[in-house]
Amino acid sequence: MVPTEEKDALREFAASLKSVPTRVLETAFRTGTPNTDRSRSTFVFGNVFLHLHSVRTHRWSLRWTTTMGLGIMSVSAFLIALVTGVLLMFYYKPYPEAAYQSIKDIHFVVPTGRLIRNLHRWSANIMVIAVILHMARAFYTAAYRRPREYNWLIGIGLLVVTLGLSFTGYLLPWDQLAYWAITIGANIAQSPREVTDALNLTDYFDPGGMQRLLLLGSDQVGAEALIRFHLLHVMILPLAIAALMGVHFWRIRKDGGMVRPADADALLTARPAESVTPVFNEAPVKTYQLAAIVRGRSAAVGRGQENTVPSMPHLFYAELGVLMVTLLACLALSLYSDAPLKELANPSIPENPAKAPWYFLGLQEMVSFSAFMGGVGIPAIVLIGLALIPYLDRETEGTGKWFGGPGGWPLVRFSALLGLGVPIILEAAVIRFGWLREWFPHIPQLIITAINPGTILTLIYALFSMWCIRRYQSTRAGALALFTCFLAGFIVLTIIGTYFRGPNWVFYWSPSDWPKH
Amino acid sequence: MKKNKYLLLFASLSVLALLTGAAIQENFLKDWRRIQVQGQTDDGPIAVQLRQVVNNNLGVADRCVSCHVSMAPGEQSVRGAPLLVAHKPVVHDPADYGCTVCHGGQGQATEKLDAHGDVHFWPEPMLDKATLYAGCGTCHVALHVPEQSRLQKASLAFERLDCYACHRVDGKGGTLRPDQGGMEGPNLSRVGATAFDSEWYPKHLAKSAAATAGPWKTAFRTIAAEDLPLLGDFLQTRVAASQLVAAKSTFFSSGCLGCHKVSGVGGDAGPDLTKAGFKDPGLVSFEHVPGDGSIKNWMAEHFRAPASVVAGSLMPPAPLSDKEIDQLTFFTLSLRRKDLGDLYLPKDRIRAVKFGEREFATDGATLYGAFCAGCHGRDGQGRRLPGLVSFPSIANPDYLAIAPDALLAKTVELGRPGRRMPGWLKPDGLRAEEMKTVVAYIRTLGATEMEEDPKPARWVTAAPIAGKRIFASACAGCHGPDAKGAEGPALNNPVLLDAATDTFLVETVARGRKGTAMASFLEPSPVRSALTRADIESVVAYLRSLQGGKS
């Protein structure tokens, strides 16, 4: 051992020790300050959370009107619900009565508990709204078209799981509201019996009863149902939605980013870029190597100007902005109104009216005509219809433009009026004159299941859509008409179910007219 | 893309502002914080934090003490704000028992409206001042209270015998020497709960005999034998809650157990009342209830006119004074029993749970009052209510003079199958020895001894054929064709025919029942001619033939 060497090594050790904080940062963010195009690019693909984004973002995608940030808003709401939900699990006890007491504790004594619970509730609501609007945006800009057909399907899966998350969360407080909404929901799951009963098949083939049994784990809503709903709400559905979201985002990137019109670049050159960063706008000189072994069109071949800006920071400002706006909305609503908690669940005294969460009240309105058609039949038809859209509409006109396609905005406007008007007239007639059962008391159930305001509404919408396909000689026109009609119908039925239905599901102009309770 | 940056800046700053507001609200503006910062002890200001009384045996976690801090364990000395006053000295230390056990309300809440139960969705509103002692019913369910008149007699006996001279009870008496505090004997307000020496009277006598002067000679007098059990009843019911005791005795005089169950004892016709005190005002209809929307008002109106408050109710309206209605309401509010850990089981409940004693007194008057008075009336005079079948007068002297005990006992035991009268010999009804007590009591109601009947139970030998014809013309108008019952009671009832002697049946027809529609058939009336004894015997034979060959 030579003493000097030892000394040097020691000094080196001391220097290394001193540089630990800087080195940790350097090794975490290997690219350094993201202040040039290259370091910004490496910042994006060197970061596990950001690399789902493409390194460069087309300027079209960053226009507010392109997406209105609805997708990011859905994700943001989900993230808020996720964080607050995990926090609520510190105190929530999934057992009848104990569940109710623990919600009371969260409300009254848990530090920040009330705000967290309110945030959870409001973010869930905002997520449902954002997801529905996001789907409408994707539809009206024809974003589902090739090559994004499959991602549209994933999106429908996400819609279903989102509604499932909301619905399963509804039972957890174990109050009257929860108990009776879930009782109704479980019986909707059982409603295929309406058909099997009428056909005398229930003894041999009972999908309805099976669904209900699987959902509740018992013949009534009790401790078993609560633990199942809890499991679905905190484990199974979040995992499912996380997986679907992963695929959804990955496909956005693989499918070439946001949809944009064929003439997007031409439209954009009219406006100067406001950014300090130079826009990357020459045509690509070569295709990517990988393209040689990938079937189909490569993203880069045969295109004009790229017209992109670095995702870092431009896209991330937008995303972070939408996240904060969503958080702001949730927070403001949470401070303004507390999440409801009614009386402890009482299986012997039904709530009247027992209402599901608002986004199911349109369904509940249809269920009041026929449990099977309203709760299972029509929703299934709608979902299948939605899923088929990208495979039936194989046109190209209007892709990436709002209300693009034959017919365009005038058609959508007319469809919206029709879609709003028909259910209002139909509801008014039913409320005023009653339906088949009132006129012919002995009518077989199967006829009511087949012919009721819900199915008639669906039929009118479908016929109108067929007419549009013929009139415009375009599937897209039919789809525009049908989607608009269903969206309008959903809104009308939801509003009627929310504001105009009172005890015993009787029509009232205002809750103040309800019989005194 | 400056827009996005402005968006981010605006949203972030707003979020920051809202969060700051929420933090201030949570950390400074909560009611309990504002009260606690005023709290002082001799050692300085108190710690500002949520406080609660937890008692797992009673199942309470009461945060009431977050505002009422001086009632929290070990904080009696806290003062400084109007709310910060110690609880007045009580037997059940709030620091141990919590608050909601007695007062009701929602112990989990930390805000006034919620905690006191003045919000819309509230399962347990707090008991108000007038009904505060109903809270005792949470634990003390078996106070062994007799019916009203007996309780009144007991109370009068205590006063008449001048026991108040030396003893203070429920804030009254102990007036022997007012200038020196007035008391010679102990305060008896709680002896029913703490138990008392059953040999008190001989000991009193002995002391009186030994004394030469003073109150033992001047104030104490010998007590008549019939007054001793009354005094016993009075002492037994001194549990420092005379209001509750009075309410209970009204309940045990109104026959509610005839239709309702309380802790597993009573009839099946009405809903179980064991936990009726927890009835949720949010879950009953106030549509036809005049007055305020409190559960107290709902109950009182419901007692006055059951069918108009609860549509379709078969409960007869209670023929009670306003005071008694209030007492029944009070009692119903006190039906709030909770399951308790053994450590906290009160003596009265131990007697009921572990030794099978009744929760009420078991003298004849109380048993009759609790089980029978609802239909047959407090004095056995029967009741006739529009829309309901009429309930027979069982104290009618004409009835009691000829009805053998066996008939009364069988009727109480087995009831009248198919009618509203249930059989009471059942696990949730009366016990065999209580049955005897009730029958004996019913006899005293009419103050009529049964007449000697030398004849055997079955002596009528007439032919039923003629009886059938006579029955159709003379009896069927009230008792229905084939004696199935109409305005008058059914006579084809197997229990009745089995237990009734021939003498009873014959004499009933012969004498009639004074005060009822049943007249003596030996006398002619404007609508029919008189029957002979032979006619009556053939009618009885006909009734016997309805029994289906049984003798």
Place this chain on the structure above:
Amino acid sequence: MTTTPAASRSRLDPEPVPRRDWLGLSSLWAAAGALLFGVTGMLKLPKAAVLASPSKKFKVTLPESLAAGEAFVPPGRAVAIYKDAQGVYAVSSICTHLGCVVKPNAEGFECPCHGSRFAANGEVTKGPAPRPLPWLKVTVAGGAITVDEATTVPQGTKVA
């Protein structure tokens, strides 16, 4: 943070953005601040404001037959209460090592977990326990004995 010589910069790697982007930076800091503030607030949540355990003060009635030096353990409490000529005293029966409940025996206490032994006055006689068992505050008022598990008193404090 390496700086590349200007000569080797490519079209893809232009000069660093020279101007300070005040708007961007302030918006980023505002967002970071808001999120951080929110997260700090949320971190308060797991720390329970009230505990589900009963009050540490409790009343106790000693059996008449309790001999001097014989321990009385009230049901559900980890406290040994004694009564002798000098008065009543209470010794915590929670091991000072790792919190097991020690058992009173003739000599004192023994811990079933790691073999600590304590004398009757709480002193450690054997094993890993670092401190003697604490004596707890006892108040006697009108015959009612109140023990406060949360307050310790010096060894040997007996209340008559």
